[in-house]
Amino acid sequence: MKILTVTNMYPFAGERYYGSFVREHVEALVGDGVEVDVVFVNPREGKLKYLTEMPRLARAMRAGHYDVLHAQHSYCAVQTAGLRSFLGVDTPLLFTIHEGEAYSSSRAGRSTTLTKRLAYWKRLKRLALDLSDHVVTVDERLLAVLDYRGPYSVIAPAVDTELFRPMDRVECRRRLGLPVEEEILFFPASAARPEKGADVFKMALACLDRKVHVVYGGQIERAEMPLYMNAAEVVVQTSHFEASPMVVKEAMACDTPVVSTDVGDVSALFGVAPGCFCTDRDPQRIAAALRQALELRGPVGARERVLASGLSPTSVAGRYRKVYREMSRANRPDIAEESNELPVDSDQKSVVGCGEGN
Numbered sequence: 001m002k003i004l005t006v007t008n009m010y011p012f013a014g015e016r017y018y019g020s021f022v023r024e025h026v027e028a029l030v031g032d033g034v035e036v037d038v039v040f041v042n043p044r045e046g047k048l049k050y051l052t053e054m055p056r057l058a059r060a061m062r063a064g065h066y067d068v069l070h071a072q073h074s075y076c077a078v079q080t081a082g083l084r085s086f087l088g089v090d091t092p093l094l095f096t097i098h099e100g101e102a103y104s105s106s107r108a109g110r111s112t113t114l115t116k117r118l119a120y121w122k123r124l125k126r127l128a129l130d131l132s133d134h135v136v137t138v139d140e141r142l143l144a145v146l147d148y149r150g151p152y153s154v155i156a157p158a159v160d161t162e163l164f165r166p167m168d169r170v171e172c173r174r175r176l177g178l179p180v181e182e183e184i185l186f187f188p189a190s191a192a193r194p195e196k197g198a199d200v201f202k203m204a205l206a207c208l209d210r211k212v213h214v215v216y217g218g219q220i221e222r223a224e225m226p227l228y229m230n231a232a233e234v235v236v237q238t239s240h241f242e243a244s245p246m247v248v249k250e251a252m253a254c255d256t257p258v259v260s261t262d263v264g265d266v267s268a269l270f271g272v273a274p275g276c277f278c279t280d281r282d283p284q285r286i287a288a289a290l291r292q293a294l295e296l297r298g299p300v301g302a303r304e305r306v307l308a309s310g311l312s313p314t315s316v317a318g319r320y321r322k323v324y325r326e327m328s329r330a331n332r333p334d335i336a337e338e339s340n341e342l343p344v345d346s347d348q349k350s351v352v353g354c355g356e357g358n
Contacts, residue, residue, distance in 0.1 A: 074128035
C-alpha cells in the first residue's frame with residue numbers, strides 16, 4: 001500500500017518540532033508496513049507556497065501511483081483536490097481535519113491578517129470536506145459544527161507514550177532548575193496566544209488563594225516537555241477552543257493531573273479518569289478544579305486511560321491503515337487482500353521536499 005501525505009505541518013530545519021505529530025504518524029505507518037511519501041508545503045516561508053508548490057505536488061501525484069492521497073489540513077485538501085481534478089487522477093482523497101478554530105466564530109479573525117481570517121473561515125473547511133472521498137476527524141463534534149454529512153471516521157491523534165512517560169518529579173525539577181519544594185502549575189501554551197486562554201488562567205489563579213509556582217510554555221523544546229509535565233503537580237489548559245489537544249494526552253501519558261476547559265474531545269478522553277478535571281471557562285470553577293488536583297498525591301492512573309483508549313502511535317496507525325485499505329478497495333475492487341500484501345521496508349518513506357528548496 002502506498003500513500004501520499006500532503007501537509008503544511010512537518011518538522012524542518014527552522015522549526016524541528018513543527019508538526020511533529022504528523023511526522024510521528026508517518027513513522028508509525030511506515031513501521032506498520034505502509035509505504036509513505038510526504039509533500040510538505042511550508043507556510044512559514046509564505047502563504048504563496050500553496051501556489052508555487054503546486055507543480056511539485058502535481059509531479060508527485062502523476063508519478064507516484066498512490067492508493068490514497070492523504071491531506072492533513074483543509075488548505076492541503078483543497079489544493080490536492082483541485083490538482084486531482086486538473087490532472088484527471090482518480091486516486092481517492094482522505095482528509096484529516098483537526099482545526100479547532102472551526103469551533104470559534106469567524107469574527108475571531110476579522111481584526112487580524114487575511115491569512116488569519118482564512119484560518120477561521122468555515123466555508124473553506126466545508127469545501128475541503130466536500131471535495132474529499134472520506135474524512136477522518138479527531139473530534140466528531142467538528143463535523144456537526146461544519147454541517148458535514150458524508151462518510152467519516154473518528155481517530156484522535158496518537159501520543160508518543162515512550163517519550164511522554166512518568167518520571168521522577170524531583171529529578172525533573174533539578175534538571176530544569178525549578179524549585180523542589182513549591183507546588184508547580186505548568187501551562188504548556190504560550191501566554192501570548194489569546195486563544196489559549198492565559199487570561200482566564202490568571203483570573204483562576206487570583207481565585208486560588210494558594211501559593212503556587214507557575215511555568216508557562218511557548219518556547220520549550222519538545223524533548224523537554226515530558227520533564228516539565230512530570231515536574232508539575234498539575235498541567236493546565238484553559239483554551240477557548242481545541243480539536244484534540246495534544247498537551248492533554250501527553251500530560252495524561254506522564255500520569256500528571258490535568259485541569260482543562262471543556263474543548264474538543266477532552267471530556268470524552270477524560271471520562272471518569274482520576275486526576276483529570278474538565279470544566280468550563282469560569283475562573284472560580286477552574287480554581288476549584290486546581291485545588292482538587294493539587295491535593296492528589298502519587299500516580300493518578302491517567303496513563304492507563306490513554307493506553308486503554310488506543311492512542312499509542314501503533315494503534316492509531318493500524319486504524320488509519322484500515323481506512324486506507326477500505327478506500328483503496330472501493331476505488332480498485334481488484335486490490336489484493338491485506339493478508340496477501342508484502343511487508344514494506346521501513347526505509348520506504350520519503351519526504352518530497354521540506355519547504356527549503358528541495
